[in-house]
Amino acid sequence: MKPIHQSLNLYIDGDEAYTFIPTGSAGAHSLTIQRATGEIYLDQPNTTIPSSAQRYHKTIYGIIGIISLSLSDYVVVATGRELRGHLMGHEVYRATDFDVLPLNPNISVINPPHPVESHLIALVRSHWHGGHFLFSYEWDITRRLQAQWFAQEEDATKAIWETADNRFFWNRYMQTRLIDASTAKQDLSPFILPVMYGTFDIRSVFLNGRHFQICLISRRSRFRAGTRYFRRGIDQDGHVANFNETEQLLLVEGPPSATRTPDEYAYKMSFVQIRGSIPMYWAEVNTLRYKPDLQIMDLHDTLDVMRLHLQEQVALYGEQALVNLINQKGHEKPVKEAYERYLSELNLPKVKYEYFDFHTECKHMRWDRISVLIERLQEDLDRQGYFYLADSKPIKVQEGIVRTNCMDNLDRTNVVQATLAKRVLAQQLRTLGIIQESEGVDDYETLSKEFREMWADHADLISKAYGGSGALKSDFTRTNKRTKKGLLEDGVKSVLRYLKNNMFDGPRQDGFDLVTGAWIPRKNPSLALHLITDSRPLVTRSMPVVAYFALFMICAGLTLPRTSDYNLAYYFIIWISVLSAALIFIVLYGIDYVSWPRLLPPTDVIWYNGPGYRSADNGKGIKGWPIRVKNGDKIPTRGRGGLNGGEEIEMGTMRKRVD
Template sequence: MFLYVCVSVVHGLKNEPYAKYVWNSRLLERIKDTVHPDWLMYIIHGFCGQSKLLIYGRPVYVTLIARRSSRFAGTRFLKRGSNCEGDVANEVETEQIIHDASVMSFTAGSYSSYVQVRGSVPLYWSQDISTMMPKPPIRLDQADPYAHVAALHFDQMLQRFGSPIIILNLVKKREKRKHEKILSEELYRAIINLNQFLSPEHCIDYIAWDMARYTKSKLCNVLDRLGMIAENVVKRTGFYINRSDFHCHTLRPDERWGDLGGLVVAHGRLQTGVLRTNCVDCLDRTNTAQFMVGKCALAYQLYALGMIDKPKLQFDTDCVRLFEELYEDHGDTLSLQYGGSQLVHRVKTYRKIAPWTQHSKDIMQTLSRYYSNAFSDADRQDAINLFLQVYQPSESKPHLWELPTDFYLHQSNTMALPQERRSYTYWWSDGVLSYLPLPYDEVPCEKNKKKVLVKRVNRYEESTDMYTEFFKPYELTSFDDTFCIAMTNSAREFMPKSVGLDPSPFTVRKPEETGKSVLGNKSNKEEAVLQRKTAASAPPPPSEEQISSSSEDDSEEDREDDATASQRSTPIKIGESGDNVRTQEVGTYPHLPLCNNVCFVMLCLVRFAHLGQNQHKVERKDQSTDLQKTLENVISLVPVSSFDGDSIYEMLPPRVDLESRNLFENHIHAGQGLIRPLCREDLLLYREYLKNRYM
């Protein structure tokens, strides 16, 4: 979501950030009017992650930014629901940005953005934590028959995101004892009450789906259902892109592209409206639902940038695995900040492909979350209140730890009588509905007389461009060299290491094809390669008796180090006989008995071991068995050395010509400080270098 401002002739724009997501705004108030704006550093709290997606060598950067709200902020059980101003607990705005990094420019480059929101149920509710229990009872603190607090919250959302506002409620609906169902029933009544005063095209959409109940069912695929919801949501809200449709969209049209919502402008598209996802804690179920919506939006974004043929992405592809890892890091970070532990249920849990070791980790995360909520959340809440200046120390006030509750710190307007009572029917702010579906905060200045937080900067005022100062785009550099964070790379971390596979990140791969596959799941071809490597790295024992008596616990790495020099000196070829050399895999000889394959492999290892002694002739002993006679025809040694004596002790010294010797001597003298005078060619070369580098 971007701010569009129509101005006349100015030399720069400096817009202030959205104060709701700035955590040090009150700390900067005292110095804001006395220092230059370039010295102000605005801090956001949340998550920032970035990965690199390689599409046939074309770099595409996937960035995920989560901004936590600084209003009514706190920990899990201590901050629930909403305050009297419509600010909810654990409100996070998540934005995914796709940037075509083949063009390093904010003006000429192509990028796309999609925004979604999570937050607690906008009601007056809390949980009693006076008793130590895993699930404290939910209670509604105040009666709100006209949905006043919900109206304040959705009014903020209409101003910031426009319409439609889509609510995805994942709270349970069927319970033996009413617990989460209390919130579902009350939220449904509030939305019904608010929608009756809005026009039908701008009504709040309410989607209630009991995700926990369907997870336990064996007949329902949870992610398929979430995928259908995500498709409907993205089609209605659309997404932002700074480029109009490419020519490839007319060559390869898709029927879903024509139904896409949002606002089409001359330079691209705008997102109008937003999806608001919530469960009780807004942690595990919410993160999985947001991942599915983000995955659907990612497909449309890549299609809009001309990267794929149709706006659809399959699971088990490099692209989706990279995106899933981003969202898991995103969920873990937000869960640690609000709940005190990492995610308990992940995307693989709802896909029902999580390994059995994940269950023990889930139990540990549950215990960690319970311990944090019971013992450390109170101190964390005090620290948050102090940093956000919700509580300001004073000699006349009691200490922060002496307060019985911080309710009145976050509900400051409850004690004051309002001068003008807010209407229960016209619950939105003035001017909001007239610009829908466009958000009120992004209306151009010409058409809107509202106060816009934009400052004009003239040519004489100091202004610092942090992007230019840090990345220095005027120098010939690479973005990978200057970026200060080690990004996840789809080609390095997720693409299979096998040669010959499709390098596209949109190809569905089996679990054994991925780079993180288990050794037991390897294919037969990979097992054969592994056997050949094991045979080639065998230790050099002198006889069969020592092989049989040696320990089986020796590592293969040590054996590889012992046999490295001998294998490099005299390579061998495996064939049937004579000069007709044909490579065969070890253990695949049909003319040998099946029961003797193991013995045959061991004898092959003995033959390889003799190479460590630098012999060009194989020692022949009395061989009585048919298996040993057959082995003589299997392995034939061909001398490939160019020296007279085929031994490491009989080598001719290398011959170096005079020009190379003089060059080496000059290099040694330069290291000792004895530099010879430069010739004319060197001076011309050095002048050309200075001219190209500094002039």
């Protein structure tokens, strides 16, 4: 496989060009990007750098790609990295710092000439600095071991970007310009670095005289990417929200061999699981209430897109065991019923459904009840198996996969996936004779501790990426026990999630949509002024100010000298009434105070009134908003965070927009 340059020196030739020169590679081609035209080409080896060019003050550890905003194109580069570990003898890094370099010489990223451009640059920066991005220069971390092994012959002469799994090649959209410029005559592959959004952890264990490593990798799909409440369900291409492929690797040393290098392991085992949002059209609409309004949309193509999604998973992984963990009562019940109804109508081969009411079965901290689910899945797990290489020869192949979901595919899903992984790990260790048939992972404290911490860290990172806080129930994953301290920590995390999901996730979602290419700006920032302006009515915008001022006056009244209890009582009655009225207004019109995405606002979801189910219609005022909507009509949109007057979005569609 073609390697990628591990570090580059950047030379900036004034307003003319950016030139990237590989370090430590004598005779290697350098890469030049013309700032005026955007042309990309390779220089001849040992090309002299113009005397007017100045070296950039940071080392470049990889070109993330080029993104086009409203006034200029920008090159995003990785300027910081940390080593996360070695996998199969290859370094795996996390990108820790990024710089954004404008092609237009008249643009400054520090002080852009237009507020829309400044806003878009901030979205790009916050996205790359806020995620957990991983890469390797010599190993394709986007693909599971089994897929790599079966494609090794045809991949031998390819570059990593050519072999990368398109779902997990996070910066694929931003690398389009470099990929298109790469031809047989000028191969840019050494400069094209695939980046994965996910987790990576590898730990060494010495047990019963045997040395081995456990590695956990999670790969997040770039399709239908986003935050907890702004990306739910499925899209028209069959992609679901919060889709993650999780691979657990067991790498075990064998006896010394002349044909193996010290970095090679005699036995390699891989067990893969997936998670993803329930594959139908559904959403939870934020209204500032703790429980959002649940909405299920029975659209005409629901069965088609669900079939498309599940058939793709069967083609990729083999038979599917669909484990559904949501509640059979209360708020989540309609989602369960709709999911089961659609699956019954589809009746797909190689797709098996298994329901487990997690909260009911495990209530009162009876976490041992998860064993009930494991027993139900025992036959499926044995049949699906895991991938097993012994001295580079396949002994077993994983022929199916467990797809787990809850409402968010976070907390309950984390617990179940960790339990399944522990069961398979124990089976693998028994197969290799490292532990006895009667023993399990928890019988060895060192092994158990490394396993628990690895899965708990993995759960926290996935949860932060989607939900905005660390995972709930992580105390069980870390300690094998559910504790009162863990319940208290979960309460704090739940409050943090509520605040982030309602007040801060709009810009985060915009970052996802911009970087993955779901939304592409036009070259005219004046057409996108709605991104930085607040079109809400004055009375709506003023209510939080009124509430803050009333609260201030109440607090001030508590500190004033009391000349008359009678007058002070009237004082408090007036300001408490003002505060109450402002808070009631904010609650009644809660949708106007949610931080909505502005690039692709979910207006078609908020205003949907076609067939399906909606738990409530909160946040739109006492009598609802004065707009009548019919399914299929176009509607004016309004509100903070992109729901602006004058926009029009067709109901029941999810389309790429350009502004």
